Amino acid sequence: MDNSTQIGNSDSTLIQQYLETGNNRFLAMLYERYKQRIFGRCMKMVRNVEEAKDLTSETFMRAFGHLSDFDITRPFYPWLSRIATNLCIDHLRKQSRQRFEQLGEHHASTQVEQEDNEDQERLAHKILNAIQKLKQPQRRCFCLFYIHHLSYKEISKITGLTYDQVRSHIQNGRRRFRILMEEK
Amino acid sequence: MSEKNGKDATYMEQFGAAFQKIRQNIEAECPEAEDLQLYLAAKLSGKKRRALARHLDLCPVCFEVFQRLKEAEESSHDTEIAAAWRQAEKDLDARIYPWLQQTATQHPGLAKRIWLTVRAAFSFVTQPLRWKPPMVRRAAYAGIMLAGLLAIVYGYAFFSRPPYLALARIEPEKLGAIRSAGIETDVLREGLQLLDSGHYSEAIQKLQIYLNTHPDHFQASFSLGIAYLLDARQQLPGLLYGFSSEKVKNGITWLNRAMEQAGENDFYLEDCLWYLGKAYLMLNEPQRARSYFAKILEIRRPNLMRKAAAREMLARLNAMARL
Numbered sequence: 001m002d003n004s005t006q007i008g009n010s011d012s013t014l015i016q017q018y019l020e021t022g023n024n025r026f027l028a029m030l031y032e033r034y035k036q037r038i039f040g041r042c043m044k045m046v047r048n049v050e051e052a053k054d055l056t057s058e059t060f061m062r063a064f065g066h067l068s069d070f071d072i073t074r075p076f077y078p079w080l081s082r083i084a085t086n087l088c089i090d091h092l093r094k095q096s097r098q099r100f101e102q103l104g105e106h107h108a109s110t111q112v113e114q115e116d117n118e119d120q121e122r123l124a125h126k127i128l129n130a131i132q133k134l135k136q137p138q139r140r141c142f143c144l145f146y147i148h149h150l151s152y153k154e155i156s157k158i159t160g161l162t163y164d165q166v167r168s169h170i171q172n173g174r175r176r177f178r179i180l181m182e183e184k
Numbered sequence: 185m186s187e188k189n190g191k192d193a194t195y196m197e198q199f200g201a202a203f204q205k206i207r208q209n210i211e212a213e214c215p216e217a218e219d220l221q222l223y224l225a226a227k228l229s230g231k232k233r234r235a236l237a238r239h240l241d242l243c244p245v246c247f248e249v250f251q252r253l254k255e256a257e258e259s260s261h262d263t264e265i266a267a268a269w270r271q272a273e274k275d276l277d278a279r280i281y282p283w284l285q286q287t288a289t290q291h292p293g294l295a296k297r298i299w300l301t302v303r304a305a306f307s308f309v310t311q312p313l314r315w316k317p318p319m320v321r322r323a324a325y326a327g328i329m330l331a332g333l334l335a336i337v338y339g340y341a342f343f344s345r346p347p348y349l350a351l352a353r354i355e356p357e358k359l360g361a362i363r364s365a366g367i368e369t370d371v372l373r374e375g376l377q378l379l380d381s382g383h384y385s386e387a388i389q390k391l392q393i394y395l396n397t398h399p400d401h402f403q404a405s406f407s408l409g410i411a412y413l414l415d416a417r418q419q420l421p422g423l424l425y426g427f428s429s430e431k432v433k434n435g436i437t438w439l440n441r442a443m444e445q446a447g448e449n450d451f452y453l454e455d456c457l458w459y460l461g462k463a464y465l466m467l468n469e470p471q472r473a474r475s476y477f478a479k480i481l482e483i484r485r486p487n488l489m490r491k492a493a494a495r496e497m498l499a500r501l502n503a504m505a506r507l
Contacts, residue, residue, distance in 0.1 A: 013318070016304065020297060024284045027284055028281070028284055039268075039269055040265045043261070043265045043268055044255075044259060052272065053272050057279045057280055061280075064284075072304075082221065085221055085253070086217035092252055093249050096248050124206050127199060140241060143241070144244055146196060147242070158244055158247070174196065
């Protein structure tokens with residue numbers, strides 16, 4: 001199918017030859033072999049050419065830097081792809097966290113003073129238990145609204161529900177939450 | 185209705201601080217990127233899987249990333265990606281190739297190369313099906329392992345061989361008095377025939393059976409001793425051979441018993457002394473061997489050829505001792 005299966009030129013052979021000789025020519029061959037697939041993988045995750053380029057080069061640099069940790073009895077591409085995906089996940093998570101923080105700060109009425117005491121801890125635990133008992137997608141909408149301070153519009157964007165559905169889930173969730181909290 | 189909603193909203197406000205704490209806890213619990221991949225591939229164990237599912241319900245960041253990961257697994261935007269690739273390839277090459285040249289790694293040291301070879305050989309043994317190295321390399325590893333094994337076996341045989349090997353050797357055709365002709369008992373005759381034809385372990389069995397019923401028979405005891413000595417020799421493919429000391433000791437026991445049974449018969453006595461001497465050479469005890477050969481010289485009516493042989497043997501042992 002591709003070169004990687006040819007005997008004498010397999011990935012493990014190239015890696016071993018590189019480790020034995022220290023010649024970067026073998027790394028270049030590996031790079032040529034997988035650059036397009038890794039770029040495709042990153043593109044599917046981040047959907048942005050510039051970011052995908054950064055992540056692809058980061059992937060190869062990281063993988064080549066840690067080749068001595070690679071178990072040559074295993075196939076190379078899945079390992080490389082896993083590194084790429086991990087980098088993409090971390091990248092997306094960073095982006096997403098920044099965005100949510102901005103949104104949250106924007107919507108949160110006031111930052112409440114943190115009191116670090118046992119009552120606070122117990123209340124948080126009780127709330128979490130009550131939230132666990134809500135049904136999906138009520139639970140997700142409720143959390144996004146009350147814990148992460150997102151607007152109906154943003155919640156509908158994340159969950160793929162309509163604006164009205166989100167509103168009704170939050171209202172019903174709030175009612176159910178109150179009942180669950182007063183039960184105990 | 186709206187009034188009730190308003191009440192609810194006020195009710196919710198009292199949880200503000202607790203919600204903030206929950207939010208901080210959720211952020212601190214975000215799983216490793218690796219775990220998200222494993223979760224999607226359904227490769228997480230029960231407890232971890234449940235914890236991650238719960239986290240995804242509560243954490244919008246991880247939920248969003250996980251959705252993206254799932255979509256990336258399922259979707260194929262191959263044409264868009266191909267277009268992007270045309271645009272990106274040159275840029276990417278321009279980053280990677282200079283980096284590769286910059287970071288040209290040094291040639292690994294000898295210790296590292298030895299370690300890599302050992303590791304490769306080890307994985308060749310443990311996981312031969314997964315890794316398919318070229319045939320030449322496989323043959324080389326197999327050859328190295330075979331040579332190592334042979335070196336251990338032959339090394340052991342070489343260093344554990346008795347130094348009096350050549351002198352200790354018994355030649356079956358020169359056993360002298362022991363012949364099966366004229367023996368009437370079936371079991372004894374079969375035993376001696378087996379001994380003559382070189383089937384030593386079978387001969388030992390037969391002779392032992394005979395000796396159970398005739399414990400005082402000189403010829404049977406003597407032949408059993410000889411059979412043990414002949415059986416003790418362990419030949420390896422190649423030139424070297426050694427002796428099993430257990431069998432030699434059995435042989436000595438039976439030859440001693442035969443010597444008691446020989447009584448006044450000088451011919452019998454001579455034979456016993458000769459082979460006892462040989463047996464001690466097999467055990468690498470030349471002093472004791474020498475005492476037996478010396479006794480042959482003291483016999484009053486000796487077989488002259490045996491006496492000459494004993495004298496020569498003593499001379500050679502003395503020469504070897506001086507070296």
